[in-house]
Amino acid sequence: MTNEIKEKAILVGCQLQNVDDEQFDYSMDELASLTKTANGEVILMTSQKRTKYHSALYIGTGKAEELLAAIEELEPDVIIFNNELTPSQIRNLTSMLGKRVIDRTQLILDIFALRAKSKEGKLQVELAQLQYLLPRLVGQGTELSRLGGGIGTRGPGETKLESDRRHIRKRIDDIKQQLNVIVEHRKRYRERRKRNEMFHISLVGYTNAGKSTLFNRLTKSDTFEQDLLFATLDPTTRKFMLSSGMTTLLTDTVGFIQDLPTSLVAAFRSTLEEATEADFILHVVDASHENYRSHEETVKHLLNDLDVKNIPMLTVYNKMDKVHPDFVPEPSTTHLEMSALNEGDLQKLRTRIEEECKQYMEYYEVSIPSFDGKLLHEIKKYTLLETIEFNEENETYDLTGYVFKHHSLFDTVNRYRTNKEQ
The missing domain is CATH 3.40.50.300 (P-loop containing nucleotide triphosphate hydrolases)
Incomplete structure (x- = not known):
């Protein structure tokens, strides 16, 4: 399947009593936007109001029969549910509807897999996908063997995940180790950035x-x-x-x-x-x-x-x-x-x-010797410089501005301020 071909999707929502109509409608609209982002085309949006989610099917049995009839007529590629489904709900719905069934979480994970470009991003997405898939392996049939075949299936690749839980756990451990190295690198980079002030x-x-x-x-x-x-x-x-x-x-x-x-x-x-x-x-x-x-x-x-x-x-x-x-x-x-x-x-x-x-900075008025170009450059770069005037009589630059108290320039500026006041 190429990116140009849009998969036909039916969106299914279930509105509980504690969710108002506006909030629910927005949630369904957002699910449609997510589907579009994942290169899908929404051909039907259907929903049901219930006091609680059906334990086996998420929606009621009557609504599920109605959905099955819509599937036979519209022939969608994927059915996307607006809430996270339990492993048994996915299993029951897949068996009953005979179509690929995914939930909101899997759709978001799929988009992340599509968008991740860096090594860290790809590893983080794969880790989240594997952790999501692990409790849902039973009864997923051949769908997981064909990863890469449409919305909700992008990511780890053709690894026949349902046949080998140990493989997934080992891969999760491998990814965590690789991410630890990257996280440490990012931490060192942030520390270096802070040292650069x-x-x-x-x-x-x-x-x-x-x-x-x-x-x-x-x-x-x-x-x-x-x-x-x-x-x-x-x-x-x-x-x-x-x-x-x-x-x-x-x-x-x-x-x-x-x-x-x-x-x-x-x-x-x-x-x-x-x-x-x-x-x-x-x-x-x-x-x-x-x-x-x-x-x-x-x-x-x-x-x-x-x-x-x-x-x-x-x-x-x-x-x-x-x-x-x-x-x-x-x-x-x-x-x-x-x-x-x-x-x-x-x-x-x-x-x-x-x-x-400025609310978190200290105001300064200082005179810097004209020969100290390096300090003048640093003040311009790392403080909020408001005014600068050259004093010909003293051959100094008179500066006003704001400096952070935790910055190393704070002590330097204070030293020149003291000299000026003396």
């Missing part, structure tokens, strides 16, 4: 909020950006210069989503740690999306799960050029409204980041 900003947000577009415009980079869910999987870091000339590092991270599989959160923890290690977080929210508020809350909950506290954060309401008519910014949130496609807005963002940073 570069201010680090992380972009976080719901998938498709426009993080990569914003990242590319700010850093003049060319990372992949497209109107698809999970367009970016592997974190990318580039130098980013603020209005004052201060050089920072900006990292684009993987997008979040509601009901992100726990195996993926665990597998991508080292990647998501790019956010936890940042000095400042830009939380990008798609202001054009009708469920922007839900997206915003999902990201906040996931950041709390990652124990991201005490890191300054600015909420960036993006895509204001096509803002949703019901959009109202969260009043308790420090925020900026903008469009990543507007150069004036990008400049506004650079200035706003500086204003936010």
